[in-house]
Amino acid sequence: MAKSRSQEREVHTASGYFMLAVGLLAIALGLWIMSASLKAPASVTGLVAGPGLIVAGVFLLSGLYVLQPNEAAILMLFGSYRGTDRATGLRWTNPLNRRVRISLRAYNFASEKIKVNDQRGNPIEIAAAIVWRVRDTAQAIFDIDDYENYVHVQAEAAIRHLASRFPYDEGTDDQTKPAAVTLRAGADQVTQSLMTELTDRLDIAGIHIEDAKLTHLAYASEIAGVMLRRQQAEAIIAARTKIVTGAVSMVEMALKALSERQIIELDDERKAAMVSNLLVVLCAETDVQPVVNAGTLYN
Numbered sequence: 445m446a447k448s449r450s451q452e453r454e455v456h457t458a459s460g461y462f463m464l465a466v467g468l469l470a471i472a473l474g475l476w477i478m479s480a481s482l483k484a485p486a487s488v489t490g491l492v493a494g495p496g497l498i499v500a501g502v503f504l505l506s507g508l509y510v511l512q513p514n515e516a517a518i519l520m521l522f523g524s525y526r527g528t529d530r531a532t533g534l535r536w537t538n539p540l541n542r543r544v545r546i547s548l549r550a551y552n553f554a555s556e557k558i559k560v561n562d563q564r565g566n567p568i569e570i571a572a573a574i575v576w577r578v579r580d581t582a583q584a585i586f587d588i589d590d591y592e593n594y595v596h597v598q599a600e601a602a603i604r605h606l607a608s609r610f611p612y613d614e615g616t617d618d619q620t621k622p623a624a625v626t627l628r629a630g631a632d633q634v635t636q637s638l639m640t641e642l643t644d645r646l647d648i649a650g651i652h653i654e655d656a657k658l659t660h661l662a663y664a665s666e667i668a669g670v671m672l673r674r675q676q677a678e679a680i681i682a683a684r685t686k687i688v689t690g691a692v693s694m695v696e697m698a699l700k701a702l703s704e705r706q707i708i709e710l711d712d713e714r715k716a717a718m719v720s721n722l723l724v725v726l727c728a729e730t731d732v733q734p735v736v737n738a739g740t741l742y743n
Contacts, residue, residue: 448544449648450582455519459533467508470501485541507539516581518544528581544585550577550654551592555599557660562627566663570607570627572638573657574599580650588649595651602641610634612663625660625715634658 453480473631474497481494511517511532519526529535530548537543557571576595578584584591613628625633646653 450525450580450586452580452650453527455529455537457519457529457531458536458638460510460536463504463536464508466535467501467504470497470504471499474498474501504536506538507541508534509537509543509544510534514548516546518546518550518581518585520544524547525582525586546578546581546585548578548581550575551595553596553599554659555596557605558600558607559604559664562607563609563611566612567626568607568612569660569662570603570658571660572599572603573659574642575654575656575696576642576646576651576653578650579652583648583650591649591651591740594649598645599642602638602645606634606638606641612661627658631658646735696740 449742474494476494477492477497509517513532515532517529519529519537521538521541526541529537553574553576555571555574555685559567559569562568563632574595578591588594610625610627610630613626624630627634635657638658639653642653642656720724
């Protein structure tokens with residue numbers, strides 16, 4: 445049977461200023477009684493009441509503690525959880541209560557660069573910056589041995605799992621359809637997936653994820669050069685495809701305009717020559733030098 449999770453509960457503590465005054469008053473009164481007993485014939489009451497008041501005052505003062513903003517104190521009495529005090533300032537509780545301070549401030553964790561395979565099996569390097577804070581103090585202290593180390597370990601595991609769920613960049617998974625989300629292009633979806641993964645893993649520790657972003661994303665060094673050449677080839681192919689598509693459209697427009705305006709009558713052979721010349725001019729990488737034909741196409 446799984447053990448139920450701890451749950452934070454609020455505990456009400458007294459203002460420390462009043463108890464500070466009471467403790468100092470008790471010590472002062474005890475010293476006055478002891479001083480008076482030394483000047484007058486010693487009495488049992490004086491010998492007992494003076495030291496007793498001093499001990500009581502010191503005992504009361506030992507229950508004082510100070511909480512800064514975004515700081516909490518977990519109170520335990522003989523191993524039993526009494527509650528969590530989030531009130532700031534000078535506070536007082538039963539001196540027998542053990543007090544464990546815990547920070548509620550936001551922590552910033554920057555992971556190391558992790559080498560992992562993406563969805564397509566390509567080795568990549570990935571790192572992330574995670575902002576987190578303690579949400580439930582009882583879970584952080586009682587359910588986890590070291591919640592800060594737990595965050596670091598689980599964050600690395602979440603980043604590794606995230607990288608394996610998405611491809612690094614655009615491409616085709618089965619040569620028929622493009623990948624829907626990639627690590628490089630789908631920043632919003634990847635960030636949301638990372639935060640969901642971290643929230644699920646760190647919920648048991650009472651940790652709240654404020655933000656999570658990838659800070660480093662690159663191919664591993666052993667394949668970086670090859671993948672760069674592949675990206676360059678894909679870019680060249682895409683550019684050439686766009687140029688050819690545009691050139692064909694322009695040639696079609698030219699032939700249609702000549703035909704509609706009846707500027708010149710072209711047979712199939714002349715049309716083929718014109719199309720060839722226009723495509724050479726439009727698709728060439730360098731400036732094309734025109735050649736003037738003084739004769740005809742057939743001579």
